[in-house]
Amino acid sequence: MADRDWRCEDPEQQLVWASATSEALRVLEGKWKIVIIIQLFAAKSPLRFSELERRIEGVNQKMLIQQLRQLEKDGIVTRMVYPQVPPKVEYTLTEMGIALGPSVEALIDWAFMRREALGSQSETGTDKSG
Amino acid sequence: MADRDWRCEDPEQQLVWASATSEALRVLEGKWKIVIIIQLFAAKSPLRFSELERRIEGVNQKMLIQQLRQLEKDGIVTRMVYPQVPPKVEYTLTEMGIALGPSVEALIDWAFMRREALGSQSETGTDKSG
DNA sequence: CCGCATCCTAAGAGATACTG
DNA sequence: CAGTATCTCTTAGGATGCGG
Numbered sequence: 001m002a003d004r005d006w007r008c009e010d011p012e013q014q015l016v017w018a019s020a021t022s023e024a025l026r027v028l029e030g031k032w033k034i035v036i037i038i039q040l041f042a043a044k045s046p047l048r049f050s051e052l053e054r055r056i057e058g059v060n061q062k063m064l065i066q067q068l069r070q071l072e073k074d075g076i077v078t079r080m081v082y083p084q085v086p087p088k089v090e091y092t093l094t095e096m097g098i099a100l101g102p103s104v105e106a107l108i109d110w111a112f113m114r115r116e117a118l119g120s121q122s123e124t125g126t127d128k129s130g
Numbered sequence: 131m132a133d134r135d136w137r138c139e140d141p142e143q144q145l146v147w148a149s150a151t152s153e154a155l156r157v158l159e160g161k162w163k164i165v166i167i168i169q170l171f172a173a174k175s176p177l178r179f180s181e182l183e184r185r186i187e188g189v190n191q192k193m194l195i196q197q198l199r200q201l202e203k204d205g206i207v208t209r210m211v212y213p214q215v216p217p218k219v220e221y222t223l224t225e226m227g228i229a230l231g232p233s234v235e236a237l238i239d240w241a242f243m244r245r246e247a248l249g250s251q252s253e254t255g256t257d258k259s260g
Numbered sequence: 261c262c263g264c265a266t267c268c269t270a271a272g273a274g275a276t277a278c279t280g
Numbered sequence: 281c282a283g284t285a286t287c288t289c290t291t292a293g294g295a296t297g298c299g300g
Contacts, residue, residue, distance in 0.1 A: 006238050007171050014172045017238055018165040024241035025164050034155050035148040041137055042144045049282055086281045099243055103236040108136050108147050110233050111154035117226060179262055195263060216261045
């Protein structure tokens with residue numbers, strides 16, 4: 001697997017990895033995608049649209065739908081529609097979405113390490129002097 | 131660490147993780163950042179600006195500088211200027227950058243799994259019928 | 261060799277109102 | 281409940297030319 005020798009010095013291999021990873025990362029880009037994924041992991045069960053909306057503070061319908069659609073298109077989540085009144089739609093992680101586990105885990109870990117490292121520094125981004 | 135119980139069911143904890151990870155991910159966003167980071171990992175030694183430019187196909191100076199500056203601001207890379215003629219500038223990973231190793235590794239791994247899973251599907255993005 | 265300034269286009273993000 | 285449509289603002293991305 002790639003995790004054995006990804007630091008090897010073969011320049012061509014670097015290019016392959018870099019471009020593949022760059023593409024993969026684009027799947028996670030978007031202000032709410034990682035949040036959605038973490039919520040789905042945490043739930044361990046399908047989540048309705050309104051459930052996601054409730055759990056994710058600050059998101060609006062358009063953004064949530066847009067991000068969900070992109071995740072669906074990229075094969076990360078599955079959208080299940082129950083043809084009933086009132087409508088019911090549930091979202092789950094696909095196998096490929098579940099396979100993101102280690103990445104998400106590593107990212108969470110790094111995020112917290114970073115937060116601790118930044119420590120007392122302002123996180124409000126008020127430093128615009130630079 | 132977070133990797134022990136990040137799937138716990140505490141809703142508040144989810145929000146904390148999700149937002150922290152979302153912020154962390156923003157550090158990696160940008161078309162060339164992960165590419166730069168992988169190149170720096172692979173090099174195992176400082177890289178000059180021109181070296182990076184040479185190794186990263188398709189990037190132009192403005193983008194490379196822009197992304198490097200953001201990575202520097204976010205504490206991922208260090209910029210070392212040698213006051214000489216002609217100018218020489220070298221970039222290295224900071225400790226926080228090196229700490230990204232597991233995340234990058236997991237991402238590379240997932241990227242390749244995904245590529246295999248997609249298999250024979252077109253990767254050129256020519257399918258615009260949807 | 262390294263980097264900045266300018267100008268431009270495309271995409272991301274969000275508020276609001278409307279539909280089945 | 282779930283989703284669409286429209287409009288607006290900001291940011292990312294990129295081509296080109298100039299300067300220390």
